[in-house]
Amino acid sequence: MEKFEGYTYVDGGVCAAKGFQAxxxxxxxxxxxxxxxxxxxxSDVMCNTAAVYTTNKVKGAxxxxxxxxxxxxxGKAKAVIVNSKNANTCNADGEEKAERMAELxxxxxxxxxxxxxxxSTGVIGQTLPIEPIESHMEELAKGLSYDxxxxxxxxxxxxxxxxxxxxVTFEVDGITCTLGGMAKGSxxxxxxxxTTLNFVxxxxxxSTDLIQKALTEVAKITYNCLSVDGDTSTxxxxxxxxxxxxxxxxxxxxxxxxxxxxxxxxxxxxxxxxMLAKDGEGATKLxxxxxxxxxxxxTGIIIAKSVICSPLVKCAMYGAxxxxxxxxxxxxxxxxxxxxxxxxxxxxxxxxxxxxxxxGNGLSFDEDLAKKILMEDEIEIYVDLxxxxxxxxxxxxxxxxxxxxxxGDYRS
Amino acid sequence: MEKFEGYTYVDGGVCAAKGFQAxxxxxxxxxxxxxxxxxxxxSDVMCNTAAVYTTNKVKGAxxxxxxxxxxxxxGKAKAVIVNSKNANTCNADGEEKAERMAELxxxxxxxxxxxxxxxSTGVIGQTLPIEPIESHMEELAKGLSYDxxxxxxxxxxxxxxxxxxxxVTFEVDGITCTLGGMAKGSxxxxxxxxTTLNFVxxxxxxSTDLIQKALTEVAKITYNCLSVDGDTSTxxxxxxxxxxxxxxxxxxxxxxxxxxxxxxxxxxxxxxxxMLAKDGEGATKLxxxxxxxxxxxxTGIIIAKSVICSPLVKCAMYGAxxxxxxxxxxxxxxxxxxxxxxxxxxxxxxxxxxxxxxxGNGLSFDEDLAKKILMEDEIEIYVDLxxxxxxxxxxxxxxxxxxxxxxGDYRS
Numbered sequence: 001m002e003k004f005e006g007y008t009y010v011d012g013g014v015c016a017a018k019g020f021q022a023x024x025x026x027x028x029x030x031x032x033x034x035x036x037x038x039x040x041x042x043s044d045v046m047c048n049t050a051a052v053y054t055t056n057k058v059k060g061a062x063x064x065x066x067x068x069x070x071x072x073x074x075g076k077a078k079a080v081i082v083n084s085k086n087a088n089t090c091n092a093d094g095e096e097k098a099e100r101m102a103e104l105x106x107x108x109x110x111x112x113x114x115x116x117x118x119x120s121t122g123v124i125g126q127t128l129p130i131e132p133i134e135s136h137m138e139e140l141a142k143g144l145s146y147d148x149x150x151x152x153x154x155x156x157x158x159x160x161x162x163x164x165x166x167x168v169t170f171e172v173d174g175i176t177c178t179l180g181g182m183a184k185g186s187x188x189x190x191x192x193x194x195t196t197l198n199f200v201x202x203x204x205x206x207s208t209d210l211i212q213k214a215l216t217e218v219a220k221i222t223y224n225c226l227s228v229d230g231d232t233s234t235x236x237x238x239x240x241x242x243x244x245x246x247x248x249x250x251x252x253x254x255x256x257x258x259x260x261x262x263x264x265x266x267x268x269x270x271x272x273x274x275m276l277a278k279d280g281e282g283a284t285k286l287x288x289x290x291x292x293x294x295x296x297x298x299t300g301i302i303i304a305k306s307v308i309c310s311p312l313v314k315c316a317m318y319g320a321x322x323x324x325x326x327x328x329x330x331x332x333x334x335x336x337x338x339x340x341x342x343x344x345x346x347x348x349x350x351x352x353x354x355x356x357x358x359x360g361n362g363l364s365f366d367e368d369l370a371k372k373i374l375m376e377d378e379i380e381i382y383v384d385l386x387x388x389x390x391x392x393x394x395x396x397x398x399x400x401x402x403x404x405x406x407x408g409d410y411r412s
Numbered sequence: 413m414e415k416f417e418g419y420t421y422v423d424g425g426v427c428a429a430k431g432f433q434a435x436x437x438x439x440x441x442x443x444x445x446x447x448x449x450x451x452x453x454x455s456d457v458m459c460n461t462a463a464v465y466t467t468n469k470v471k472g473a474x475x476x477x478x479x480x481x482x483x484x485x486x487g488k489a490k491a492v493i494v495n496s497k498n499a500n501t502c503n504a505d506g507e508e509k510a511e512r513m514a515e516l517x518x519x520x521x522x523x524x525x526x527x528x529x530x531x532s533t534g535v536i537g538q539t540l541p542i543e544p545i546e547s548h549m550e551e552l553a554k555g556l557s558y559d560x561x562x563x564x565x566x567x568x569x570x571x572x573x574x575x576x577x578x579x580v581t582f583e584v585d586g587i588t589c590t591l592g593g594m595a596k597g598s599x600x601x602x603x604x605x606x607t608t609l610n611f612v613x614x615x616x617x618x619s620t621d622l623i624q625k626a627l628t629e630v631a632k633i634t635y636n637c638l639s640v641d642g643d644t645s646t647x648x649x650x651x652x653x654x655x656x657x658x659x660x661x662x663x664x665x666x667x668x669x670x671x672x673x674x675x676x677x678x679x680x681x682x683x684x685x686x687m688l689a690k691d692g693e694g695a696t697k698l699x700x701x702x703x704x705x706x707x708x709x710x711t712g713i714i715i716a717k718s719v720i721c722s723p724l725v726k727c728a729m730y731g732a733x734x735x736x737x738x739x740x741x742x743x744x745x746x747x748x749x750x751x752x753x754x755x756x757x758x759x760x761x762x763x764x765x766x767x768x769x770x771x772g773n774g775l776s777f778d779e780d781l782a783k784k785i786l787m788e789d790e791i792e793i794y795v796d797l798x799x800x801x802x803x804x805x806x807x808x809x810x811x812x813x814x815x816x817x818x819x820g821d822y823r824s
Contacts (some may be wrong), residue, residue, distance in 0.1 A: 058744030058753055058772070090740050092773045124737020125774020180727040229723040236735075311641045311723070312819055319820025324535020326644075328502050332470030333644040340469055360470070361504045362537020401813045407724055408731025 004267050005259075006170055013149035013165030016180035018245040019044035019205040022148035024155030027136035029085040029122075029129065039131060039155030040140050041080040041199060042109060047241035049077040050116070050212035052219050054236035060087050061094025062118040063237060065102065072114045075208030077241060080199055081105040082119040083133065084158050084184070089234045090125040097128045104134055108141035121158055121197050121235050123182060140229045153182040156197055159281050159406055160185050164269040170264050172257045177204045177246040178402030179264040185228065185276040196223065196276055198238040200268060204261055206251040213254075214262040218236025218363035222269040225301055225394040228280035229403070270395050277395035278378075282402030286378045287317050293390045298330045299338045300385075306334035307381055308396030317379055322347055322359040324369035327381060346386040349376035410411070416679050418582055418672075425577030427593035430615040430657040431456035434560035436567030437546035441497040441534075441541065450545060452552050453480050453492040453565030453611060454521060459653035461489040461529070462624035466648035473506030474501050474530040475649060477514065478677055484526045487620030489653060492611055493517040495545065496570050496596070500536040501646045509540045510533050510633045516546060520553035532809060533570055533647050568596040568609055571693050571818055578683040582676050584669045589616045589658040591676040595684040597640065597691050608635065610650040612680060616673055617656030618663040625666075626674040627652050634681040637713055637806040639721045640692035641815070652677070689807035690790075694814030699729050703804045705797040710802025711750045712797075718746035719793055722806030722821035729791055731809035734782035735758055736769040739793060756796045761788035786800065796812040 001009055015022050020043055024036035025267050049070060053063050070077065081101050088094050102116040120128065143151075153163040167180025181200035219238060244250065251257045278286040289307040294300030310330035318322045331340040345357035351372045356365050373379070378410055413421060427434050432455050436448035461482060482489065493513050500506050514528040528769050532540065555563075565575040577593025593612035631650060656662065663669045690698035701719040706712030719725055722742035728735045735759050743752040757769035763784045768777050785791070 001506055048437050056741065056744040057751075065622065069418050082580065090737060090769065090774045090820065092771075123735070124740060125735075125769060126737075127774075191635055232741075277802065311815075313818050315819030318816060319611045321820065323535075323537075325502060328470045328536060329468065329644075329646050332468040332646055357537060359504075360502055362502045362539075399816055401816055403723075404730060404811055404813055404816065407727030 001271050004263070007264060007267055010149070010167050010169050010178065012182050013153055014041050014182045014199055014201050015146055015149035016167030017178040017201045018198070019243050020201045021144040021146050022152035023140055023143040023145065025136060025140055025143065027349035028132040029083060036138060036151060036155035037084050039082045039152035040105065040144065040196050041152055041201065042144055043078050043241060043243045045243050045245065045404060046076050046078055047243045048206060048208040048211055049239065049241045050208055051076055051214055051237055051239040054166045054233055056232050056234045058090065058234045060089035060120060060235035061091065061098040061116060062088055063119045063235060065095055066099040066119065066237065069102065069114045069116065077117050078111050078115045079105055079109055080117040080119065080157055080239065082197065085122040086126060086128045087122045087124045087214055087235050088120040088128040091127050093127065096132050100130055101133060104137045105395060111329030117239050119197055119235070119237055119328045121156065124234060139306045142275060148238055148380050149182065151341050156182065156184040160279055162279055164272055164275045166268045168264055168267050170260060172204060172248045172260055173244055178202065179204065179268055181237050181268050181272060183272040183276060185279050193328055196290060198272060198286060200238070200240040200265065202242045203244065203246035204242050204251065205246065205248050206242050206261055210251055211240050211242055212259055214265050218262060218266045218269050218371050221274045222266065225305060226277055227396050228277065273395050277397050280397035280399040281406045284377065284400055285317055285398045287314070287381065287396045287398060289302065289381045289394050291383050291385065292394055293387055294390040295338055296387035297390055297392055299336050300390050301394065302336045303334045303338065303340065304392050304394035306330045308394045311399055314396065314399035317374065320371050320374035320401050322356055322365070322367070325361050327383065328357060328360065331383065338385065338387055340385060342386050346382040347373050348380040348382055349373045349378060351376050413683050415541060416675070419580045421675060421677055422590065423578050423582050424579050425592050426453050426594045426611055427558055427561035427563055428579030428611050429590040429613045431655050432613045433556040433558050434564035435552055435555040435557065436560070436563035437548060437552055437555065440544035441495060442651060448563060448567035449496050450548060450552055451494045451564035452517065452556065453564055453613065454556055455490050455653060455655045457655050457657065458488050458490055459655045460537070460618060460620040460623055461487055461651065461653045462620055462627050463649055463651040464627055466645055468644050468646045470502065470503035470646045472647035473503065473510040474500055477507055477510040477646060478529050478531065478649065481514065481526045481528065488527065489529050490523050490527045491517055492529040492531065492651065494568055494609065495749035496568055497534040498532060498538060498540045499534045499536045499647050500540040500612040501531040503539050505539065509542050512542055513545060516549045516619050520549050529651050531609050531647070531649055533568065545812060568594065570596060572597050574690055574691055576684055576687045578680045580676050580679050582672060584660040584672055587658055587660045589660060590614065591616065591680055593684060595678050596747030597688040608648055610684060612650070612652040612677065614654045615656065615658035616654050616663065617658065617660050617675055618654050618708055622663055622670055623652050623654055626645035626677050628676060630677045630681050634685045635679065637717060638685045638689055639717060639808050642688065685807050689809050693739060693818045694812040696789065696812055697729055697810045698734045699793065699808045700809060701793045701795070701806045703797065705799055706802040706804055707750055709802055709804055711748050712802050713806065714748045715746045715750065715752065716804050716806035718742045720806045723811055726808065726811035728784065729752050730812050732783050732786035734777070734779070734786060735767055736774050739795065740769060741771065743795065748799065751798055752797060754798050757783050758794040760792040760794055761785045761790060763788050
């Protein structure tokens with residue numbers, strides 16, 4: 001993972017920060033008894049909490065319920081309950097079931113249902129069986145521990161092949177603080193607010209408004225610059241909970257401490273974004289597009305995203321084919337007015353760097369070197385537009401036989 | 413092919429209308445000597461000519477040159493020269509080479525270079541070798557014939573597995589007229605003006621302005637409702653040439669005769685659209701989405717396109733998985749304000765019809781019947797939004813292992 005001065009990576013994921021317990025278990029939604037399907041994260045004390053949600057108009061019932069809860073409490077929460085295998089979306093009784101999940105959680109923890117964030121991920125349009133959740137809630141709560149992060153992280157995985165956890169420590173006002181999180185992928189992922197389930201916990205003391213502001217800004221340049229397949233999910237959510245147990249003076253202004261917090265959030269969310277891209281359904285390669293020489297950030301993001309979203313670019317990367325036409329084509333249909341016809345295009349990896357297109361024109365290049373570069377499992381497509389001095393990054397993956405295989409029969 | 417009253421399907425494609433000759437041959441751009449790579453279509457007399465082009469900002473040099481020519485002549489042309497295997501795009505000498513193709517053609521035919529429409533399709537960013545074209549132009553022109561359509565159609569094919577030709581006869585003002593065309597697919601196809609190379613010829617007498625108007629309207633509900641892979645090509649063009657040899661009084665007003673002509677254009681372009689979708693790269697199935705109950709046409713098109721563009725829908729169709737969540741999700745992120753959460757969703761094919769989602773909620777359904785329906789090679793996804801009485805259609809295909817295979821190493 002990329003190093004950032006003043007920040008140290010630590011273990012513990014969603015339990016890394018002070019005062020956060022977690023647990024996960026198999027309640028029977030998933031027929032594989034070795035795979036958790038129900039997860040719980042709880043803070044010892046009330047948290048200032050902010051979230052961003054999917055922009056899909058077909059919203060999962062848990063999204064609707066969580067929005068209601070955070071509105072009712074004015075951005076306070078103590079717990080997250082989350083299940084996998086069933087998205088509880090497009091169901092007539094969806095909200096009722098999501099509320100029931102919150103109530104069951106609240107009862108075990110002795111808190112209010114409104115203080116519970118609810119999330120679900122999995123198949124859409126199938127009724128959520130509530131009985132398995134009801135009958136396992138006591139066991140789930142009793143098993144909470146300060147090192148239960150791995151169990152909870154396992155519970156939110158769907159087609160993920162690896163768990164996704166990141167945490168960092170850093171100093172705010174001379175006090176050591178921690179911020180960490182867990183995320184799930186790995187299909188139905190496309191830039192549009194959140195694009196996944198992601199829970200971030202921190203012991204920093206900071207106001208809900210500033211968490212929301214930092215989250216919105218960081219999501220724009222991390223999760224919203226990620227695409228696995230162009231499908232924006234119905235159930236996406238990134239939720240940040242801050243319990244203040246680090247003991248710093250609460251951050252209530254956009255000062256240096258706020259910037260320190262925001263950078264921690266960026267480091268965790270950016271690394272999660274990379275992990276989600278690299279573990280995209282069927283993916284064999286992480287594809288990063290860096291768009292340099294952009295006139296502004298929005299333009300750079302639009303162009304970088306257009307490149308990593310292109311099915312033809314994704315197939316070419318899978319096949320290690322240094323086809324610069326695919327890149328130029330994808331930049332050309334990006335929805336921006338910016339001139340892209342004067343661009344230089346490079347492929348970069350651990351094996352080297354090669355220029356394949358200059359001033360918008362394809363070059364003859366060393367095909368053997370290009371192949372070697374593109375055989376690596378982390379590829380950077382570097383484009384310089386020569387239209388300004390802003391740089392933007394987007395993350396994606398290759399398109400493979402296995403993506404088709406996984407999604408040819410997702411429900412079984 | 414769907415029947416339309418007053419219109420009769422006939423053979424002959426781009427040569428079906430009176431006074432159009434064509435030819436195609438292998439000039440050496442394609443190393444497979446059995447595959448044509450250079451095609452020519454010529455009208456005996458001057459044609460009123462209109463075209464629509466790709467919206468990609470990275471435009472192939474032939475697009476730029478054709479636009480210049482049609483501007484210079486005020487919408488008149490006599491010939492189309494087209495090559496496959498090399499797109500002549502992102503090349504420093506691209507326009508010069510495209511002009512040269514027009515000049516070589518004009519010289520053989522004794523016409524002006526400005527009267528030649530130029531098109532290229534194939535790999536982007538590699539210099540177009542002009543010598544093979546130069547040395548074969550005389551042979552190409554000498555071999556022109558009134559039944560040369562198949563040779564020309566073969567010349568524009570790239571990864572297409574079948575040639576694409578359609579023609580109809582119909583009456584204008586008591587006179588029998590003919591309109592026909594040829595098209596190529598089959599990847600880098602996404603709704604945005606044209607989405608392919610398509611040449612339509614007709615012996616109807618009609619003004620250039622009205623051809624342009626009809627073409628723009630018909631493209632909106634045919635080619636622009638087609639997606640194979642979400643990539644909008646750099647070289648797309650639909651060009652319609654009308655030589656007036658049928659002998660009808662020239663259509664210069666939007667009267668009944670204009671509507672008759674427009675309907676003929678619709679029939680040919682709609683059938684081409686279906687063929688392009690069904691022969692999409694790696695495709696095993698034609699997927700049509702009919703969006704009924706839409707408040708207006710634009711909204712219906714946006715939603716139908718969102719469904720057929722979704723990689724997850726495309727994979728589910730490949731796997732014959734009746735996952736209604738994929739459909740609801742894709743409608744939910746369609747860029748429209750229309751309510752989609754009350755929709756009914758059906759799967760329809762020659763094997764039957766099944767309702768899988770009602771009022772936005774997933775249903776339990778007969779999985780065996782659903783599987784049987786989705787095992788057919790032409791599937792209709794029928795959604796009723798219940799928000800109005802307009803119906804729109806979009807065409808696409810499934811996403812398969814072979815799409816990935818074809819595009820993993822396109823250049824070789």
